[in-house]
Amino acid sequence: MSPAEEAGELLRQLGVESRGNLESRSPIDGQVIGSVPEAPPEDIDAVCARAHEAFLAWRTVPAPRRGELVRLLGEELRVAKEPLARLVTLEAGKIVQEGLGEVQEMIDICDFAVGLSRQLYGLTIASERPNHRMMEQWHPLGPVLVISTFNFPVAVWAWNAALALVCGNPVVWKPSEKTPLTAAATHAILERALARFGDAPDGLAQVVQGGRSVGERLVDDPRMALVSATGSTAMGRAVGPRVAQRFGKVLLELGGNNAMIVAPSADLTLAERAILFSAVGTAGQRCTTLRRLIVHESIADQLVARLRELFAAVRVGDPRKLETLVGPLIDAGALETMERVLGHRLERIDAVPGGYYVRPAIVEIDRQDGTVLTETFAPILYVLRYRDLDEAIALNNSVSQGLSSSIFTNDLREAERFLSATGSDCGIANVNIGPSGAEIGGAFGGEKETGGGRESGSDSWKAYMRRQTNTVNYGTDLPLAQGIRFDVAP
Numbered sequence: 001m002s003p004a005e006e007a008g009e010l011l012r013q014l015g016v017e018s019r020g021n022l023e024s025r026s027p028i029d030g031q032v033i034g035s036v037p038e039a040p041p042e043d044i045d046a047v048c049a050r051a052h053e054a055f056l057a058w059r060t061v062p063a064p065r066r067g068e069l070v071r072l073l074g075e076e077l078r079v080a081k082e083p084l085a086r087l088v089t090l091e092a093g094k095i096v097q098e099g100l101g102e103v104q105e106m107i108d109i110c111d112f113a114v115g116l117s118r119q120l121y122g123l124t125i126a127s128e129r130p131n132h133r134m135m136e137q138w139h140p141l142g143p144v145l146v147i148s149t150f151n152f153p154v155a156v157w158a159w160n161a162a163l164a165l166v167c168g169n170p171v172v173w174k175p176s177e178k179t180p181l182t183a184a185a186t187h188a189i190l191e192r193a194l195a196r197f198g199d200a201p202d203g204l205a206q207v208v209q210g211g212r213s214v215g216e217r218l219v220d221d222p223r224m225a226l227v228s229a230t231g232s233t234a235m236g237r238a239v240g241p242r243v244a245q246r247f248g249k250v251l252l253e254l255g256g257n258n259a260m261i262v263a264p265s266a267d268l269t270l271a272e273r274a275i276l277f278s279a280v281g282t283a284g285q286r287c288t289t290l291r292r293l294i295v296h297e298s299i300a301d302q303l304v305a306r307l308r309e310l311f312a313a314v315r316v317g318d319p320r321k322l323e324t325l326v327g328p329l330i331d332a333g334a335l336e337t338m339e340r341v342l343g344h345r346l347e348r349i350d351a352v353p354g355g356y357y358v359r360p361a362i363v364e365i366d367r368q369d370g371t372v373l374t375e376t377f378a379p380i381l382y383v384l385r386y387r388d389l390d391e392a393i394a395l396n397n398s399v400s401q402g403l404s405s406s407i408f409t410n411d412l413r414e415a416e417r418f419l420s421a422t423g424s425d426c427g428i429a430n431v432n433i434g435p436s437g438a439e440i441g442g443a444f445g446g447e448k449e450t451g452g453g454r455e456s457g458s459d460s461w462k463a464y465m466r467r468q469t470n471t472v473n474y475g476t477d478l479p480l481a482q483g484i485r486f487d488v489a490p
Contacts, residue, residue, distance in 0.1 A: 006320075007033035007090045007181065010083045014185040015192075022209050024181045027093035027328040028318060030354035036180045039208045044217040047172060050203030051143035052223045054170040057201040059140035067117025067166045069200060072193040074110030077103060080189050084154065084182070086320075091179050092153050093327040093355075094282055095319040106158035108440040113162035116461050120167065128482075131475025138465040140168025141249070142225025145218050147239070149231040150330055151285045151377070153179035154186050156230045160251075161190075161205065167464040169225070173207045174218055176231075178330060180209050222246050226464060230287070231255070233375060233401065233449050240451075251463055252451025255375035256403030258426075258435040259292040259396045261418070263389070263409035264299055270432060271303070271408040275381070276310050278434035280326050280360040284379030285334070288404045288428075288437050292372070294392050297385045304364065304383055311360050311381075317351040328355040329378065338378035341371045373399050389414055397425045402447030404428040404435035426450075 001009075003026040011018050011034055020037035039047070058066070077084070085099035094102070122136035144164040148156040153176065161171045175183035187207045194200050208214055219227055219242050228251040229239045236254040243250045260278070262271050278290035295303055319327030328351070329335050335356040339346050347359035360379035365372060372382050386392040396405050405426040407418045415431045417423050427447045428437045480486060 002031070003028045003090050003320075004031055004033045007087065010087045010090070011181065011185065013083050014080060014087070015188045016181070016184045018181070020209075022177065022180050024091055024179070025331070026090050026355075027330050028090065028320070028355050029352050030356075033090060034181045036184050036209050038210045039214055041210075041213050041217055044208070044214065044221065047203075047206055047208055048143070048218070048221045048223040051170045051172050051206065054201040054203040055140065055142055055168075058165075058170060058204055059168040061168070063117045063120050063166060063168065066168060067114045069193060069197045070110050070117070070162050070165055071114045072196050073162070073190055074107050074114070076189045076193045076196075077107045077110065080185075081107070084185055084189070087182050087185055088153060089319050089327075091181050092150055093319055093330060095324050095327050096322055098282060099319075102152060102155045105155045105440070109155070109158045109162045112440050113166050116163070116458075117166040119458070120461055120465065122467070125469070127471065129473075129479045131473065131477070132479075133472045133474065135470050135472075137468045137470060138462065139468055141464055141466050143170045143172055143223055144226045144228060144464060145224040146171060146173045147215060147219075147227065147229040147231065147235075148173070148175050148179075148183075149235075149287075150176040150178040151282060151287065152230070153182040156253075157183070157186060160228045163461055164226075164464050165204075167461050169464055170201075170204045171206070172218060172224065173205070174215050175207065175209065177209070177211050183207055183209065216242070219243060220246070222248070225249060226251065229253075229451075232377075236449070236451055249463075250451075253287065254403070254449065254451045255377070255401065256287050256289070256435070256450060257291050257373070257375050257399045257401040258288060258404040258406075259294055259399075260290055260405070260435060261386075261389075261392045261396060261407040261409075262293065262295045262299065262303060263392075263407065263411060263414055264296045265410040265414070266299070266408035267410065267432070268299070268303060268306070272306055272310065274406070274408070274434035275307060276314070278436065279381045280311070280314055280379045283326050283329055283358070284360065285330060285377040288435050289377075289379075290435055291376070291380065291382060292368070292395070292399075293381055293383045294386055294395050295383060296392075297387060300383070300385045304362065307381075307383075308362055311362055314360060316349045316357050316359060326357075326360060326379065328352070328357050332356060334377055337376060338380065341376055341378070341380060368395060368398060375401060389417060393418065393423055400449040402426045403450040404430075404437050406430040406433060406435045408432055 018034035
């Protein structure tokens with residue numbers, strides 16, 4: 001069955017009508033697999049107005065009741081897991097296991113958010129005034145705009161939507177124009193949850209399909225209280241200043257140029273597995289893809305030789321086949337970028353006609369400069385050698401991106417140094433696992449050009465709410481702060 005035929009069947013199963021002027025092409029064979037209506041720019045005002053009206057109603061719904069909607073969404077995602085995952089494979093080119101993993105992440109996020117719906121509370125604050133009580137409260141913020149990228153076409157939305165909804169905020173989703181079908185399918189799943197919920201306000205969740213002009217109008221609208229954007233640093237540079245000009249809030253999780261240090265004491269069998277998955281999974285197009293491998297000179301020859309064997313043996317091809325570990329690049333633009341970086345060293349794979357399949361590449365370098373310092377969404381692993389840990393940490397930190405990092409070592413001092421204030425300067429720093437970051441409850445960090453403010457842990461909900469400080473005077477006097485006297489003369 002061709003990708004187009006399979007996509008048509010899956011869309012029917014998921015309740016999505018494939019009809020519109022925005023076409024989706026599968027990276028498997030480059031052919032059109034479906035289409036959705038593109039939102040005209042002039043409709044954006046109405047979208048934002050509906051979101052605002054929904055906010056006025058949704059903020060009054062008790063948080064545990066809001067959590068019930070997210071619980072129902074999790075149930076619907078469990079039912080639709082396999083067809084939605086399959087659609088992710090067809091539209092984003094992820095292998096079967098990665099597609100299933102992404103939808104499972106959506107389910108786990110719903111469970112996480114449901115728990116948080118009963119934990120949206122503040123603190124009592126010590127007051128310097130007698131007979132006074134100070135406290136902080138957290139209130140719904142307003143409509144949340146979610147801008148997602150092709151490499152995680154549904155999980156990014158789930159992270160933001162689940163948390164935003166329990167926090168009392170409507171969600172407007174502007175998905176990547178490269179993955180409109182998975183967005184439409186996800187929205188159809190949410191609509192089934194909304195129908196079961198029963199009394200959610202109109203406009204609580206909307207999808208706006210389209211390109212840059214549509215995204216810009218949404219970003220510029222002051223009714224979008226929070227803009228959560230995932231993608232390239234170039235996109236972040238465009239979005240961040242536009243939101244800042246209107247004093248809006250942003251969450252940014254931008255492309256990573258992630259590194260791993262492999263120390264002399266490392267368990268190399270463990271490291272090899274982590275390197276392979278993080279460097280070539282999703283054809284090197286994840287935000288947490290391993291791009292730079294920093295290896296101690298005493299073990300570099302051995303490790304690199306083994307990695308070359310693994311890279312040569314990895315199966316590249318149709319991501320629908322279970323034995324495939326590396327699927328296609330997303331499009332011709334990704335191939336052109338990889339060609340500019342690798343030149344003649346690029347190895348094309350004749351897998352499926354019309355798709356862009358490449359052999360993951362290992363490039364040994366003496367220093368970090370040029371393209372090594374920039375993000376490249378392609379399966380390229382740069383290998384550098386180091387002599388001491390200070391040098392390795394300096395190499396890890398000497399790029400402008402700061403998403404994720406890791407070290408493989410059995411030396412406790414090295415591990416703790418890497419996690420310390422003088423260690424990795426990334427938002428994520430791991431020991432004896434790869435530069436992953438999508439653990440539920442820990443999620444993303446973000447430093448330097450990676451952005452920042454990403455949700456993590458028990459306080460993840462705070463990014464989606466506004467904090468208010470309250471003071472209550474239960475006495476009969478009015479003492480002033482800092483001992484100030486302001487008495488009116490009789």
